[in-house]
Every structure is written in C-alpha cells, then in structure tokens.
Amino acid sequence: MAKYEEIITILRNRIKNEYYPAGSLLPKQTDLAKEFTVSRMTIQKALDLLAQEGLISSKKGVGTTVLQHSFLKKGTSFVSEYPGLSAEMENSDHKIKSVVIDFEVGFPNETIQDKLLLLPEEPIYKIVRLRMVDDEPFVLEYTYMPIKSVPNLTKKILENSIYHYLKNDLKIQITGAYRTIRADKSTPTDRKYLNCTEDDPILELRQIAYQKGGDPIEYSCTRNRFDIREYSFFDTKQL
Amino acid sequence: MAKYEEIITILRNRIKNEYYPAGSLLPKQTDLAKEFTVSRMTIQKALDLLAQEGLISSKKGVGTTVLQHSFLKKGTSFVSEYPGLSAEMENSDHKIKSVVIDFEVGFPNETIQDKLLLLPEEPIYKIVRLRMVDDEPFVLEYTYMPIKSVPNLTKKILENSIYHYLKNDLKIQITGAYRTIRADKSTPTDRKYLNCTEDDPILELRQIAYQKGGDPIEYSCTRNRFDIREYSFFDTKQL
DNA sequence: GAGTGGTCTAGACCACTCG
C-alpha cells in the first residue's frame, strides 16, 4: 500500500470521527507532512483524492476545510452503486439472490458491436437476470460480454456476482464506466418480473464498463423499479 | 495557466484529432517530458487528469493507451450537464428561454435548512422556472438559494443564467455537487408546464451544489420530460 | 508581511510486463 493511500485512510477516519470536525481547517500541509514523515507532495496527493471524494476543499491562501455535507451527517444511503448490486449490499443484512432468466451465446448485433468494439463474428454472452433483495424483485439486468474476455462463465457464477468472478478469478480490473441514466415507461417484460403496474415508471441505467488498458468488457442495461432505487454520487467539476 | 493544464489541452486535441489514434500507445512519459520540457511529475499530473476524463488508461510496465470509446466516436451527446442548461446549450444553435413561474423570498423549511445548512431565520430565495429550448418546454426547475450568499438576485438574471451571475458577477466558484437521480410519476404541475401525459414518467435530478470552501450554495430539483433528457457521465472508480 | 496552498523540478527507487 502506498503512503498516500494510508494517509487517505487515516485522514478519512479522522474526518468521519469528527476528530477534524466539519467546517474546521485541517492542519496545514507542512504540518501533516511532518506528522506522517513524508514530503509535502505526498500529502497533496492524499488531499487531492479526498477532495475528489467531496470530503474536503482547499483554498489558496486560506487552508483546507472539512466540508459539511448534510448527506454525510444523515443516514442517507450514499449509493455509489457501480461495483454491482452484490458489492453494494455486501455489508448489509439483506439477502441477495439472482434468478437467471436467460443465458445464451450468440453473435453481437450492430449496437453491441458498436458498444463493445467487436467484429460481427466475435461471440458474446447474452444474460438476463432478475436480482432479488430479500425475496422482492429489485432490478432486471441485461448484460452483454465478449466471450474472449470472460471465459468459462457459468450459471453458478451468474447466480452470485459477475464482478467477483472478474476480479477474483480472472484478475480483471474495471477502471471506469460510461453511464447513461434515463426514465422510461414500463414494458410488459418489466411488469412481469418487477411486479409493477402499467403507470409505474422505470429508472434505467445503461453502462459500458472498461477494464484496465481500455478494452470494453461489459455493456449492460439495468431496469429499476422507480420506487426503490435512485442513483447518487458526488461530482467534482470546476465550473 | 499552469503547465500541466496546457499539456492536457494539447494532448486532448491530439487524441481527438487521432494524431494519437484510439488503441495506440502514447509516447512514454520521459519522452513527453522532453517534448514539453517539463519534469516527469508534470506529465503525470496531466495524464492523471486525462485518465479521469476517460480518454486514456495507464498500465504499469506497459504504457499509456488511448481508449476507444464508442461514445466518443459517435455523435453521442456527452451531456456532462451540470454547469446548468445554459452552459450546456451555449455552443449550440438552440434558443434557450427561462420563464420565471415563481420567485419568492422566505424562511427555509426543515428540509432546506438541512440541505443548505441554514438556521430557520436565514432567508432564502425560492425560485420556480420553466426552461424552454426552441420554444418547447424542457425542464421544470425548483431552486433554493441562501440570500446571504447570493445578493441582489433579479428576475432578469433568472430569465438568463443563474450560473453566469454566480461566476461572472459574484465571482463564486462551484467546486462540486452531490446529485441524486430518480424516476417519478408526473404530478399535475409537471403535466401543466411540461406538456406531458399522465402516464409519462419524469426524470428527476436533485442536487446540492457547493462553492469553493465548502458552503452549500444551491439546492435544486429538476424535473425533466423523460423522452428528451438523459444524464451521461464517465465514472472512474477502482473496483 | 505572514501564512497558506498550487505548481514544478531533477532526481531516485521500485513493481510490473514482456520476450
């Protein structure tokens, strides 16, 4: 583990434990550098990343402030969501189950070729799963993955977590994803599996996930019941 | 402008112009450092930020690859959305108009106090606007801002862009925002202004925007017609 | 003017990947 990563962990805990209370200034960079016996550059790398998480904000000539977020104070579920449902629920008491509705192999159509940068002859998995939380239908998930990147996929794996298989068995790291969120009317298929009515909207997330090195590894479409799912994130942009 | 910022601009252009084609390796860091006559650390800062944009990906022992994104190749509207509607549409031919439906001053209720970290006696603006694009209703926007942070707001400003006023006149920089996206059924108010039917869903974005230093400056709720709006972003997370 | 963070340098060592 890199020094800056250890420092991040320590500072994050100090903020969460209010050892550095919200609204207060952190010690100045040179003092932090002394405390952790590292150079100032290393402190800055740690602070930069904490700022990206939305925990702190630095201002030239002033110092580094601990941000006071109502969403941190409250028990708001800060769903950063994307490692997949299993990771999200990992530390909770909820019971997750995946029902495999469809699991096929085939050639990609034009859309999939385009999203996953495949040739028409490069076969893919087509997976449809219904993810259940505490035996209640939660989301309907359509997943497309190139066979060349994800060998030996089994129904067993699909019933648990694809992400665990990618990470732990195939040693594939996912570095980012391009995501699109929209609202939609429900289709008959949605209503059948998600147990919703005709005038219930659907919250849809489409994503292309990329592995380290840049190859797309997954294109998926997640259809959520509108009343039990929302997406939250902290966005740092200079405007 | 910092050196690393200039380098980012140059490299980004080279990638977009396919001087560095998708899938190819960038020159190694030491070569880039020579070319721009900077230290390797400065090159790394530039590359880090380009990786955050989703343009490149570095791998130890290998090099830095230009990612091939289908969403970059296509004319997909990469709506990074948050500077507000005006900024988003700035370089397009569309005609933006804001109709001020309501513009009031009052004390914050508990929700707003909580989101904007205000006392019950600290007055706020309550603004409801209908944003039109090419004379078609587009989104219905509810905005709450503390008066102490945003003095002298006028109807005139609301008819144009709040963000421009914050940035150019008040010199307030927005450094980040906490966002939540969900789907909802339409309300009578939605239907009245957005011209949608009862079974049309609504795509809702709620956000708390923070200014430099960490004070919340805006809480807003944006109700979008489901058929003309979606939110897209590139998310870099190590999983 | 004193104090802060932002940027930058010129090196160093290491871990990883590949043939």
Next chain:
DNA sequence: GAGTGGTCTAGACCACTCG
C-alpha cells in the same frame, strides 16, 4: 534484462488571502 509507469523526496518559487 530492458522498458514502462507509480511513488516519493527535498527543495523552490509563486499566487492568493488576511489583517
């Protein structure tokens, strides 16, 4: 073993903020 990126250092100079 050769080549790559990741981390880290110990300094330096500057811009900004505040009283």
